[in-house]
Amino acid sequence: LNEYFKKKKSLKDIINFYFKNYRLSGLDKRFIFNIVKGTVRYYLKIDFLLSLFSDRKIKDIDFVVLNILRMGIFQFMYMDKVPSYSIVNESVELAKKNVTLSSSKFVNAILRKVSSVPNIDSFAKDKIDRLVEDEVDKISINYSYPGWLVKYWFDWYGKEKTILICQSLNENPHIYLRFNKNKVTIDELTREMDVISVDFGQLPTGISGMLDGIIEVSSVQDITKTEIYRKGLVSVQDLSSQIAVSYFINPQEGEKVLDVCAAPGRLLLLK
CATH class of the missing domain: 1.10.940.10 (NusB-like)
Structure with missing residues (x-):
């Protein structure tokens, strides 16, 4: 610090x-x-x-x-x-x-x-509400964002949306892993990683069933040192990327898919 x-x-x-x-x-x-x-x-x-x-x-x-x-x-x-x-x-x-x-x-x-x-x-929060008069300053202090930035959002989007922006940006990011369910099980993964959740019930209907090869973890700080990572059994992959392939593209057996932005090409391993 x-x-x-x-x-x-x-x-x-x-x-x-x-x-x-x-x-x-x-x-x-x-x-x-x-x-x-x-x-x-x-x-x-x-x-x-x-x-x-x-x-x-x-x-x-x-x-x-x-x-x-x-x-x-x-x-x-x-x-x-x-x-x-x-x-x-x-x-x-x-x-x-x-x-x-x-x-x-x-x-x-x-x-x-x-x-x-x-x-x-x-x-x-109570002290901020009672001691700070300016609305921009209240949001700035309560969510710890610079006053100039909060004012910019406030002027463009209004109070409610500015608060939502601050709340969203202050959330800890979710970390997802894609794993090869044909070669490794959830039980084997949990022995090496701190698994938080495998429940995707809040996703739109039809998506959760396609994402059964996903786990959410609290940290990937030492993932490169794990045996399952070195063997290529898991990879860090954002949920939106996995949904894009598994749900929206939904490639079928026999189809050919050209990924013109492949680097290193992990999306091609989703199906």
Whole structure:
């Protein structure tokens, strides 16, 4: 986070560098990725909330301490499976190790205040509604998008569509894998991957039956290291690409299909 906010480096490049150079388990990588990506995504809202609990202005807080606090508050807001005491203790230890003892006391005081609020996300939304008058600013802070961008959307699409745009862009992207169901089973896949769902009941009628060779996974961080990937039994493939071939083109036995944009040609393997 320090590199991202201060040096304006690509977040993807920073994360990949540390994951490549430090030995971390797949679970640790996903945990770190979620905290870092989430903190960056919601930092405007987090900073607004932090300003309510701190006597110091955001610009006056030590930069490293600020990012420690941001990560802690993000976990309180969006990672309810992490115990409150763990968030506070780990944040305090980070401040002790990387800044000073007095800074760790400041971190402890702020995060304990935050932890005392029953539903911190609802608390933040209520404060934004009551303390921020301008509608553009409200949306900007609540969904953590720059004011100029929210104003652009607001002027073009109006309030309701702007909110829908922000909500959609803040959703975590779905990751789908296409697998060769003739050579590998769901049970074999689940032993190597964290499978979330194989239920596509919300898709239009007729599509779900054609997509039985698909799984949704939480992460593909280490997929290249799995045996099933090295053997070519699975490939990362967007759902829309799979629907395009399996549903709309729906090639039949004996037909010839020319894909003029094939690179590397995985769509041709769908049927």
